[in-house]
Amino acid sequence: MSGSTKSTKAMGVLTVTALVVVSAYTAALGSNGWLWFGWVVLGLVTIGMATSRST
Template sequence: MPTATKAMTVATVSGLVLATAYTVGLGGSGWVWFAWLVLGLATLGLMTAVGH
């Protein structure tokens, strides 16, 4: 797995943890989850483009 793909995967998983912590601590926000969804789709697109 290329370095860029690893970095995006780490950022996506970290974003999931942060979004969950934000939701638990401060209440749900649709924008936080929307941003995480966009990041997840970008990561999925990068993985598909690289062939992994």
């Protein structure tokens, strides 16, 4: 497994973990737009890494 594949997989795990944390925060304390915005940006970066790796 190359370093690029490892980093993309790590970003995927981080993105999913962040989604769980943001969802738990929203359920417990109410929605925070900045947290969701941050998660969307993280997701887009992860998708970008995954697509650039495959080309």
